[in-house]
Amino acid sequence: MRNITLFSSEHHKFILLNESEPGEEDGIRSNQYLVAHGEHGVLLDPGGFGVMPRVLSELLRYIGPDSLKAIMLSHQDPDIVGGIATWLELSNAPVYVSRIWLRFLPHYGLSSMERFVGVPDEGMCCEVAPGFTLDLIPAHFLHSEGQINVYDPVSRILFTGDIGAAMMPVGTDDPFVDDFAAHLPYIEGFHRRYMASNRAARLWVEAVSALDIQMIAPQHGPVYRGAAVPAFLEWFRELECGVDLMVAAGRFREGEPS
Template sequence: MSKIYNYDDPIAITDDIYWIGFCDESAHMHCNPYLLIDGDEAVLFDPGSVPEFPIIMRKIIDLINPEKISLIVVAHQDPDVCANLPIVEDLIGRADLQVAGHTNTMRLIQHLGFTSKLYVVDEHEYRYTLKSGRVLSFHPTLYLHAPGAITTYDAKTKSLFSSDLFGALDDEWSLFASAKFPQDMDSFHQAYMPNNQILRFGLKNIEHLDIARILPQHGSVIEGGKVQEAFAHLKGLRCGIDLLGG
């Protein structure tokens, strides 16, 4: 019997990684911000949209003092991923807050009007080290579906924050992937990813990692044996211009 979750609360994915998103039963696309807590320091992944800001911030406050957030990772520039960045920045309220992303993302999100220091991952060997020594590594998945798209890997928990990659559209959403999850990924990738060639190239950049779970920005968390199933499924998926014919 599957566990029933209260989606009004933050939900623990691991001992120190939490889903802080919003469950909209009428939506076909759910957005999933995450919070990683490492002692007295925290990292926020893809802070979300403006309409969802009150829900996301309430869940952060339920877990920690927002001032503990030292880094916000922005995997790409879409408004559902980071439009609330200036508001989140203001609520965190620390002068040394940094925003991490790829050059091609930073060039665009600066127009959102936030003032925090940029941490350009491709200028820092695609790594960020927390005060504890815990390392986050960044892995480009360019053009999936943004020119500066990145994923983030936490070696301590073997967790991959995959942004839009491995995302899904579904009518019966759950936080953790169901048995039919591979097919739930189809329509999202077919609509948003350029083609299978670029998709396979991006997957190749991350498949060497020891991944226990995938935490996508849309859809459901993919764990255990489903991880390799997800890779295999997407490698064979025609998408984008593959479907246009001619």
């Protein structure tokens, strides 16, 4: 599947850099996104080491690595951070990640952390370039302790990391979720097991509901649009997950996903 432009105006684009093929990552499509404003760009969750050359190839359709003004990491997992050392060599972009992961990331073979910016727990507004601003939104414990989302106020797209991620069947390549009820079987098990608790989910939904969201763009699976956006938020607000489902140490309610 080719790259998908989720939003485009004269000076601004939000693009899904669709480098993955069906079957990669055990059937889970890994999404990398480019937010481009004029000659400047921001790369969201650049991906693991193995996909880096293909992500770069797709990026070059729009901008060169020297035009990257920021790289933003939703959390610390290797499918997000594994290729970061090469991106640091190719660009001069600062890298934004939750401050709690700054001590962890050197284990990815990084020789210096001087270009990393620790995002505070409450999030922050990031002025990438004049007239180009992105909001970094806290999403703690969903699933990472230091999860952050990125909201683009121009396209009104919310990049949510693993929130909304789907475990799609191999060979399924629909880029959008329009019918949330039909999509639910592909997200329910993952969210019930990997998200920490209903309290964390509810607080996040309350926070992002103040935003004007046209699309929810997760790190795995298709992008939510139209009626699927409020439907997902309503479902996630009420979801029992993580520690809500524990009945004893190492045991969850019968029938819960493992």
